[in-house]
Amino acid sequence: MxxxxxxxxxxxxxxxxxxxxxxxxxxxxxxxxxxxxxxxxxxxxxxxxxxxxxxxxxxxxxxxxxxxxxxxxxxxxxxxxxxxxxxxxxIDGMDLKAYINKKGRLPLPQVITIMNQILGAIAHAHHQQIIHRDIKPQNVLINHEGTAKITDFGIAMALFETSMTQTNTTLGSVHYLSPEQARGGIATTKSDVYSLGIMLYEMLTGKLPFDGESAVAIAIQQLQSPMPLLADELPSAPMSLQNIVMKATAKDAANRYLSVEEMQADLATALQPSRINEAPYDIHKMDYDETQTIPLPSSIIKEKIADIEKLSAQKPPAKRKPAVIPKDKPVEKKKKSKQKRWLIIILIVALIALAATYFYYQSQKTYAVADVTDVSQQVAISRLQKDGFHIGKTIEEHSEKVKKGYIIKTDPPADKKVKKGTKIDLYISIGKEEVTVEDYRGENANEMKKELEKIGFKKVKTVAITNDTVNVGEVTGQSIQAGLKVVPSETTIELEYSSGPEDIVLKDLTGYNTNSVKAYALENGFELTIKEAFSDDIEVDQVVSQEPAAGNSLKAGAPLKVIISKGVENPDKTVERKIKLVYTGEIIEASSEHESTNNDAEDDTTEASSASSEPTRTPQTIKVYLKDKTHKLTDVYKTLTITEDTEITLLFDLVADTEGAYKIERDDKNIEQETVGYK
The missing domain is CATH 3.30.200.20 (Phosphorylase Kinase; domain 1)
Structure with a gap:
């Protein structure tokens, strides 16, 4: 995958x-x-x-x-x-073929814009000595902005050169194939011009000019059928565009544009008013004029022989009565007769020399061995003998591609040029090779699957079956009986293997402590791994999580991971601090004076205080400031009045990794200040 x-x-x-x-x-x-x-x-x-x-x-x-x-x-x-x-x-978009299928025939200005971009790109490639060879809308990508970009330069040539048959691929390109390519000739820059003309027609009409049930039928149309007129599908099209299409798609490459740049320049002015009704470009007469047949050497020789025979068959002139003639006349007549004989001899010698030369070169001439791959032995022999070759050895071989009785290859190979009379060896297919299925029980299923795939089996399926007695992964059964012969590439084999004991549905371990988890894992044969972690929600020594989750099916020996709570990592804490407040106020001693008045002694009797009364202490005001989770050091936490040394206890509510503080004032004067740590 x-x-x-x-x-x-x-x-x-x-x-x-x-x-x-x-x-x-x-x-x-x-x-x-x-x-x-x-x-x-x-x-x-x-x-x-x-x-x-x-x-x-x-x-x-x-x-x-x-x-x-x-x-x-x-x-x-x-x-x-x-x-x-x-x-x-x-390129995030779609190819031009899909774009045409979606939109139908495209507006003329858009056609001109897209074609101008394509022609510019192809012209650049031609300047770099690169011929595309497979121009078609499928190889033109259109992004969301409507810009065209061409792809697949030169790759088409590699496809044509492969010995493999790709019918669908040929069908995809043959609609745009130039006549010279269709007949097996060499692609040139003018081949690209032809394909561009076909693509221009499709953009303008939304249709292909040539279509058929097979690639061969379409190729024949490319070779023989005249290009349809643009006006038949698009009557409103200007004559200038029809002329461009006709010139670009001329059957004879000599009648096409000399270059892509010339076509681009012609297209640039196609929509100008002066060109809308220009004279039609008649390419049909130029493409379909009859050609004269050049005589073969054998026909020339026959003509020369006929001339000699005619000359030799002429009768001598009739005898006449002697006449009075000048003395030198007989000499002249004899001389002409000799000249005639020498002329005949020279002509015959020249003819013989010509014939000898012709037959010598004919004997040295080589001919390409026909490609008889994938045809029957009988047809191959008939074809090769017809071409003047002799049949040599026949060698039988297995073949995955060529069916039984058909030709795999020849020696000399196809297309190699040899003299007539050469012996051609034929390699004949005896079909696909068979193998004997063995007993695979007890083997490892995965390793056996790889081996069978390497042999070439079409498909190897493996099916897990629960088994308490056979080791996990070992083959326990097979769909094809051992000893049978099969063709691997046509055969699917199924191997059953042990997946071990039946699966165990994992419990929800929430509420389990360490000991109970260990007992559960031991009971079911799980490989237990325990880790600890802090938790704000789960109590100490309780399961926080498990992997796999509850409800999953596990086999004995499968791993089970459990996280156990270590409790809260950093809880809030109350810190206690005892503070001694020292009294520093003024102490006033009491007076022991007893007064008695004689005048009053008669009316009142007053019990006087004794001189042993306690001394008087001046009170001091203490203010306590406290800083913790809920208090600020700027706010008074507690106020009290003392007349003696006093001890107080302060409680600080602290969050983890924080600190508290306190401050003591006596009569509005700071007498003590200190911080209080979390620990």
Whole structure:
């Protein structure tokens, strides 16, 4: 599973955003630069094609030199454990094909804008000697601002060169394939011009000009059928646009635009009023004129032989009566006769030399071996013998791809040029190789699954079965009986393995203390781990949490983690402090005077106080200030009056890691001040 995988330790795959014939495209996160990127990852089925892999990397690296605002940037080309990939700029939007399917035919100004961006990008690529070869709306990305960016430069060539058959991929591109590419010719810059013309037609009409039930049918139309007129689908289209489409899609590349820049310049003025009704561009006559057949060398020789035979068959002139002629006439007649004979001899010699030369070069001429891969042996032999080759050895081999009785390959290989009469060895498929299923009971299920997948089994399923007697992970049964022969790539095998005893549903351990938790774990065979932690809510030595949570199913031997409370880490605290208040006031002694008046003695009898009365003390006012959780040092905590030394007790309510304080004033004078710590 590629989702979630990190390529080269850097690009973390997020999700699939596109598929193609030879690769898939994924959204990924570049964890180094912290940005989203698009990763084009070659399919594993194609990674075995060495030529394809080399071309994939070479073309991708060449594309990194393309720096254009309308070409998707290539950031990196790399390989990770046979995963060949390209890292590109991520475009948040949709491809042009999806855009056309959603919008239908596009407005003319928008078509001109998008095409101008595309043409500028392709022109830049052509200047860098890079031909796209696979221009189609699926390779044009449109972001949310409507800006077009082209992708997949050069990769199409690698796809065409692979020996694998990708029918769906061909079908996806053949709608835009130039005639020269359809007939197997070399793609040029004018091939890109043709594809751009097809794409321009589709943007203007919302339809493809050529369509069919198969890729072959469409390719034949590209080769033979005239390009539909734009006016048939879009009567309001200016003649200038129709002319641009017709010139770009000419069957003969010589009749197309000389360059993409020329097409871009023509398109730039297409909507000008002076061009709306310009004369139509008639490309049909130029594309479909009959060509003259050039005679083969054999036909020339036949003509020369006929001339000689005609000359030799001429009768000599009839005899006439002697006539009076000058003496030198007989000499002249004899001379002409000799000249005629020499002319015939020279002509025959020249003809023989010409024929000898022709047949010599014919004997030295080489012919390509036909590709008879994946055809029946009988058809292959017939084809090769028809081409003038002899059949050599027939070698039988197993093949996963070619069915029984069909050709895997030839020696010399297909397309190699050899002389006629060369012996061609045929490698014939005897079908897929069979293997004998063994008894896998007692083996480790995971290791056995890997081994069977390595052999090539289509699918290997593993099913867990509870078992009290067999070791966990050991195979206990299999879906295919031992001793049977099967074709791995066509066979699914199922292995049953022991998952150990039946699962135990974990209890809620809330309220359990350390001892009861240990007893529970021992009873059920769990591997217990106990850790302690402070808790404001759970009492000391009680379970705070458990992992896994209650209700989960566990097997004997499974780990069980429990957190036990150590109580509150830092509770509020009351600190007591005893303070002695020293009395420093004035002491006044009492007077012992007894007075008696004679005059009063008669009326009243007064009992006088004795001289032994207590001394008088001046009272002192004490103010206490206190600072703790609920009191401030600026507020009076307690006021009292003393006439002697007095001891008082102060209680400080303190929060953890804080400190209190107190201050004593006597008669409004500070006599003592001190802080009180939490500990």
């Amino acid at each position: 590629i989702i979630g995988k990190r390529l080269s330790g850097r690009y973390e795959i997020t999700r699939l955003i596109g598929t193609g014939g030879m690769s898939n495209v994924y959204l990924a996160r570049d964890i180094i630069l912290e940005r989203d990127v698009a990763v084009k990852l070659m399919r594993m089925s194609m990674a075995n094609e060495e030529q394809l892999v080399r071309r994939f990397r070479r073309e991708a690296q060449a594309t990194t030199q393309l720096m254009h605002p309308h070409i998707v940037d290539i950031f990196d080309v790399d390989e990770d454990h046979d995963n060949h990939f390209i890292v590109m700029e991520y």
